[in-house]
Amino acid sequence: MLEVNNIDVYHGDLQALWDVSLKVEEGELVSLIGANGAGKTTAVETISGLHTPASGTVIFNGVRLDKEPTHKVVELGVCLIPEEKGIFPGMSVLENLELGAFTSESRKARGETFEAVYRLFPVLEERKKQVAGTLSGGEQQMLAIGRALMAKPKLLMCDEPSLGLAPLIVKSIFEVIKQINKSGVGILLVEQNVRAALGLAQRAYIIENGRVSGHGDAKSLLDDEKVRDAYLGTG
Amino acid sequence: MTFGLVAQTFVNGINIGAMYGLIAVGLSLTFGVMKILNVAHGEFLMVGGYMAFWLFTLFDIDPLLGLPLIGIALFLLGAICYKLLFSGLARFHEETKVKNTLLVSFGLFLIFPQVARWLWTGDERAITPVYSGESFPILGVRCGYVPLAGLLVAVVVILALHLLLTKTYFGKSIRATTENWKSAKLMGINVDRTYLITFALGAALAGLAGVLVGMTQSVAPDMGMQWTLKALIVLVLAGIGSIGGAFFAGLILGVVEAVSANLPYIGPYTVALGLVIFLLILMLRPQGLFGKEG
Numbered sequence: 001m002l003e004v005n006n007i008d009v010y011h012g013d014l015q016a017l018w019d020v021s022l023k024v025e026e027g028e029l030v031s032l033i034g035a036n037g038a039g040k041t042t043a044v045e046t047i048s049g050l051h052t053p054a055s056g057t058v059i060f061n062g063v064r065l066d067k068e069p070t071h072k073v074v075e076l077g078v079c080l081i082p083e084e085k086g087i088f089p090g091m092s093v094l095e096n097l098e099l100g101a102f103t104s105e106s107r108k109a110r111g112e113t114f115e116a117v118y119r120l121f122p123v124l125e126e127r128k129k130q131v132a133g134t135l136s137g138g139e140q141q142m143l144a145i146g147r148a149l150m151a152k153p154k155l156l157m158c159d160e161p162s163l164g165l166a167p168l169i170v171k172s173i174f175e176v177i178k179q180i181n182k183s184g185v186g187i188l189l190v191e192q193n194v195r196a197a198l199g200l201a202q203r204a205y206i207i208e209n210g211r212v213s214g215h216g217d218a219k220s221l222l223d224d225e226k227v228r229d230a231y232l233g234t235g
Numbered sequence: 236m237t238f239g240l241v242a243q244t245f246v247n248g249i250n251i252g253a254m255y256g257l258i259a260v261g262l263s264l265t266f267g268v269m270k271i272l273n274v275a276h277g278e279f280l281m282v283g284g285y286m287a288f289w290l291f292t293l294f295d296i297d298p299l300l301g302l303p304l305i306g307i308a309l310f311l312l313g314a315i316c317y318k319l320l321f322s323g324l325a326r327f328h329e330e331t332k333v334k335n336t337l338l339v340s341f342g343l344f345l346i347f348p349q350v351a352r353w354l355w356t357g358d359e360r361a362i363t364p365v366y367s368g369e370s371f372p373i374l375g376v377r378c379g380y381v382p383l384a385g386l387l388v389a390v391v392v393i394l395a396l397h398l399l400l401t402k403t404y405f406g407k408s409i410r411a412t413t414e415n416w417k418s419a420k421l422m423g424i425n426v427d428r429t430y431l432i433t434f435a436l437g438a439a440l441a442g443l444a445g446v447l448v449g450m451t452q453s454v455a456p457d458m459g460m461q462w463t464l465k466a467l468i469v470l471v472l473a474g475i476g477s478i479g480g481a482f483f484a485g486l487i488l489g490v491v492e493a494v495s496a497n498l499p500y501i502g503p504y505t506v507a508l509g510l511v512i513f514l515l516i517l518m519l520r521p522q523g524l525f526g527k528e529g
Binding site: 100 | 404408414417424
């Protein structure tokens with residue numbers, strides 16, 4: 001479904017990604033793991049069209065994404081929940097969700113998607129009149145996920161959904177991501193919480209200093225000695 | 236002061252304040268959404284005023300009836316200016332963007348008056364339909380038809396803008412872009428197009444205000460900066476990004492100026508008083524009267 005082929009990405013003069021390739025198949029849950037500053041966020045932002053790769057291609061269901069602006073990428077069904085969640089703090093929960101269904105196709109179906117999102121996160125319906133900036137961190141993450149679902153994505157990319165949240169809430173967020181995946185949405189999950197990410201994903205890529213240093217089955221990566229040494233601290 | 240004078244001063248202040256509000260709302264929109272401080276905002280107002288003057292003298296079209304036409308014309312002019320001059324700067328980082336767009340709009344501020352002088356000469360022009368000097372009394376206060384029409388136009392336009400921003404998908408996309416442009420892009424909003432339309436909308440609002448200024452005072456090629464400054468004072472008074480706030484701050488400035496003009500000693504310094512308010516607000520309440528903290 002998604003194919004990233006050998007992309008090089010620069011931030012100004014600084015190269016952030018070298019020759020990165022990865023794949024997400026239909027309905028798959030793939031995780032992108034690595035240390036802070038390794039280039040995970042740059043990778044998903046490039047797929048979303050926020051950066052243009054200097055070389056290489058990004059292909060989604062046969063369409064080249066790497067030359068398209070972000071709003072076209074969203075129209076094609078690729079959504080990103082950014083690391084800082086990116087909710088609109090001064091607008092109501094309801095308005096945030098409405099904006100999630102901005103593309104014309106998702107706008108038509110928004111009655112049903114509203115119901116589905118409220119079923120997934122009943123708290124959002126209770127607080128739909130509330131200004132989004134006053135929600136708790138966990139609720140904001142739920143809003144960010146709910147808002148992304150309003151766009152009816154085919155591929156959902158989550159950048160560090162566990163960041164700054166209490167362990168109990170992280171667990172329920174991961175549970176929701178698993179459910180979304182089960183409903184047929186492909187997921188690319190960026191995580192520093194390597195153990196949780198590998199527990200959830202079917203496959204994973206490891207990014208180190210802007211390069212893909214390894215990939216494979218999530219289970220086998222969990223048992224891999226090098227991965228355990230570097231990320232799980234169980235040496 | 237007698238009651239009559241006080242009331243008259245208030246009415247005059249509210250009338251001119253509504254114009255201040257209308258001008259400031261346009262500036263607030265472009266600054267809030269794009270972080271472009273359009274120093275040439277007053278030039279769009281000047282162009283609007285001259286267009287009304289042309290429509291009135293050449294085609295005998297009443298300036299109030301010409302408002303929609305002028306709104307559309309200024310919208311297009313704003314869109315062209317944005318596309319040619321500003322759109323290339325939109326992708327820069329905020330600091331670079333603020334500096335460069337400031338330079339470009341200063342350029343516009345220099346060019347527009349020259350073109351106006353060439354088209355309309357340097358004379359002051361006023362738009363004077365037959366009813367322009369007439370007024371009617373309420374409770375001993377004279378209320379001019381033209382200032383009253385100006386007040387109504389300003390209120391209607393600002394209400395319409397408020398409804399656009401809060402009730403329509405497009406308006407919500409403007410507010411979303413103001414709050415977080417990156418996130419707005421990730422919603423599928425074409426942020427470049429939002430910028431273009433917002434800038435054009437700001438120009439259109441300035442043009443409408445220009446018609447009102449032309450009817451109540453006069454238009455001249457160099458009038459722009461004076462109104463840009465007024466709009467800036469109102470903007471700082473209101474706080475960035477508050478549409479209703481900008482309107483009320485405009486009313487406040489109008490009334491304060493009108494009242495102070497009648498006071499002994501302060502009277503001659505009315506214009507400076509606005510700038511004193513500007514400084515005081517920046518020092519004591521930098522987020523403005525109606526702005527959110529932080």
